[in-house]
Amino acid sequence: HQAQLVQHEKLAGIGRLAAGVAHEINNPLGVILGYVRLLQRKAEGALAEDLKVVEEEAVRCQDIVEGLLDLSRPGRGPRERVPLREACEEVVARLRESSRLGDVEVRVEGDASAWAWPPRLRQVLLNLVKNAAEAAGQGGTVALVIGAAPDGGASVAVSDSGPGVKAEDLPRLFEPFFTTKPSGTGLGLAVSQAIAEAHGGRIETDTGPLGGARFTLRLPPASPAQEAMA
Ligand code: ADP
Ligand code: MG
Numbered sequence: 001h002q003a004q005l006v007q008h009e010k011l012a013g014i015g016r017l018a019a020g021v022a023h024e025i026n027n028p029l030g031v032i033l034g035y036v037r038l039l040q041r042k043a044e045g046a047l048a049e050d051l052k053v054v055e056e057e058a059v060r061c062q063d064i065v066e067g068l069l070d071l072s073r074p075g076r077g078p079r080e081r082v083p084l085r086e087a088c089e090e091v092v093a094r095l096r097e098s099s100r101l102g103d104v105e106v107r108v109e110g111d112a113s114a115w116a117w118p119p120r121l122r123q124v125l126l127n128l129v130k131n132a133a134e135a136a137g138q139g140g141t142v143a144l145v146i147g148a149a150p151d152g153g154a155s156v157a158v159s160d161s162g163p164g165v166k167a168e169d170l171p172r173l174f175e176p177f178f179t180t181k182p183s184g185t186g187l188g189l190a191v192s193q194a195i196a197e198a199h200g201g202r203i204e205t206d207t208g209p210l211g212g213a214r215f216t217l218r219l220p221p222a223s224p225a226q227e228a229m230a
Pocket of ligand 1: 127173179188189214
C-alpha cells in the first residue's frame, strides 16, 4: 500500500514536471512556427520544401506539447448536457474540412446525451475518429454508433474497416507515446482514456462490425445532485 502511494506521488510529480516543461516550450515553439510560416511565403523551390519539413516537425512538437498538457488536466472543467449526435457530426465535419478524412465514408447513427465537459468530450471523439479513419485508409468506412445505457449513461462506439489492432499491441494502446505510425505522437488514446476516466467513464476496445477495431467510449449518468446544481 505504501509502495503504491509512493508510486502514485511519483507519477503525479512527473506529470507536473511534464506539464511545466510543455507550458514553457509552448511559447518559443509558437514563435518558431510563426517565423517558419513567414519564411515560407518568401521561399521557392528546394528551400520552400525544406521549410515545409521544418514546419511539419514544429507542428508535431506542438501536438506533443498539447497532448502532455491535456494529460495533466484531463477533466477539470464545467460539465453540461451534451447532445452526442450533434457533437459527433461536428467533429466529423471539422475533420472533413481539414481534409483529414480523405475519401473515407463516415456514418453516424443513434442519439443520446452525455454529462461532460464539452471541449474534452469532443476531443475524445476527434481522436477516435481520426484513428479510425487512419486505420480504414482510402476507400474505407468508419461508423459512429451512439447509444443510451439503461442507467442513464451513454456510449459512442467508433468502428472502422481497417486491419484491427494486433494482439501484441493491445496491452500498450493506452500508454503515452505508444504508436505504430511513422509520425504518430502516441498520445491520442492516452489522453482520451484520461479524459474518459476523469468523467467517471472508460474506453473499451474490441473488434467491430466493420471488421476492424472498435473503440467504445462509455460515460456514466450525472448524479441528480450534479444535474440540480448545473
Ligand atoms: P497515434 O495515432 O499518434 O499513433 P494513438 O494514441 O491515437 O496514437 O494510437 C496509438 C496506437 O493505437 C496507434 O499507433 C495504432 O497502432 C493503434 N490504434 C489506434 N486506433 C486504431 C484503430 N482504429 N485500428 C487499429 N489500430 C489502432
Ligand atoms: Mg491517434
